[in-house]
Amino acid sequence: MLDLIKVIGLGLMVLLPLANPLTTVALMLGLCGDMSYQERHRQSWRASLYVFIIMMVAYYAGQMVMSTFGISIPGLRIAGGLIVSFIGFRMLFPPPKVATEQAEAPKEIAFIPLAMPSTAGPGTIAMIISSASTVDQLTAYQPWVLLAAPPLIFLSVSLILWGCLRSSDAIMRLVGPGGIEAISRLMGFLLVCMGVQFIINGVLEIIASHQLPVA
Numbered sequence: 001m002l003d004l005i006k007v008i009g010l011g012l013m014v015l016l017p018l019a020n021p022l023t024t025v026a027l028m029l030g031l032c033g034d035m036s037y038q039e040r041h042r043q044s045w046r047a048s049l050y051v052f053i054i055m056m057v058a059y060y061a062g063q064m065v066m067s068t069f070g071i072s073i074p075g076l077r078i079a080g081g082l083i084v085s086f087i088g089f090r091m092l093f094p095p096p097k098v099a100t101e102q103a104e105a106p107k108e109i110a111f112i113p114l115a116m117p118s119t120a121g122p123g124t125i126a127m128i129i130s131s132a133s134t135v136d137q138l139t140a141y142q143p144w145v146l147l148a149a150p151p152l153i154f155l156s157v158s159l160i161l162w163g164c165l166r167s168s169d170a171i172m173r174l175v176g177p178g179g180i181e182a183i184s185r186l187m188g189f190l191l192v193c194m195g196v197q198f199i200i201n202g203v204l205e206i207i208a209s210h211q212l213p214v215a
Contacts, residue, residue, distance in 0.1 A: 003145045004152075011153035014131075018124040019051075019157055021164040027118050027191070028168050029175075030091050030184030031109050037169065043110045044165035048158040050115035055128055055154040058120070062129040073126045074205040080117040081198025084191050087113050091188030113191075119161055122198060 024047070032040050057065070066072070135146055172180060 003141050004149060007141060007145055007149040008153050008156065011149060012156055014127060015055075015124060015153065015157055016160070018121070018127055019119045019161070021119065021161045024114055024118045024161060025164050025168050025171070026183060026187050028109070028114060028165055029171060029180060030187040031107065031113075032168075035107070040169060041166070043108075043114065044162055044168075046110035047114035047119070047165060048162035050111050051119045051161055052154050052158040054116055054120040054125070055157065056151065058125045058128040059132045059150050059154070062125065062132065066129070072206075073122070073129075074202040074209070076125065077122040077198050077202035077205070080122040081195040081200075081202065083112065083195070084117055084121075084198060085195030088188045088191030088193075088195055091184050092192060093188075094184075114165075117198075119157075122202075 028040075028043070028047075032043060035043070066076070132150075135150075138146060175183065
């Protein structure tokens with residue numbers, strides 16, 4: 001049991017900096033300012049569930065899915081960067097609201113962008129797929145530990161994310177509507193920067209993988 005706790009702790013140390021739930025909280029603050037209390041809780045719960053499912057699929061079937069569809073890690077990074085940049089531009093330059101328009105229906109933001117690519121983004125998925133391919137080399141732990149640890153690690157990340165997203169209610173009450181709009185614009189700019197960086201990293205990986213050795 002001690003080995004299981006140790007492996008879960010190591011997994012959280014690796015995944016949490018990549019998942020970065022606090023960034024997802026800031027993103028949620030910028031996107032759900034007009035949502036009701038109940039809708040925000042629903043989005044928080046669904047985003048956490050989606051993160052768990054994405055991580056499970058990436059661990060157990062990630063390599064097979066990517067090879068079947070011919071998707072590379074650089075391609076995953078570039079696609080994620082384009083999505084993040086698009087969302088960032090929408091937050092940075094929101095369309096003007098017409099005074100006479102009807103109230104909008106609640107937006108569905110749980111899967112995109114809260115779960116993917118904000119939490120379970122290209123870096124997180126790449127790390128999970130890489131770890132799945134090397135887990136057999138961890139001979140210091142018993143097989144049942146290596147079998148039970150991944151789902152528990154992903155469940156822990158999802159629960160931590162859910163707790164962080166639930167705390168966004170208190171933050172929203174503290175900063176008010178004006179603060180939410182400011183956070184939304186700032187987060188939009190940061191998302192554009194993050195998206196461009198994702199694309200740059202993907203392009204650099206493509207260049208590095210096709211670079212010929214010097215004679």
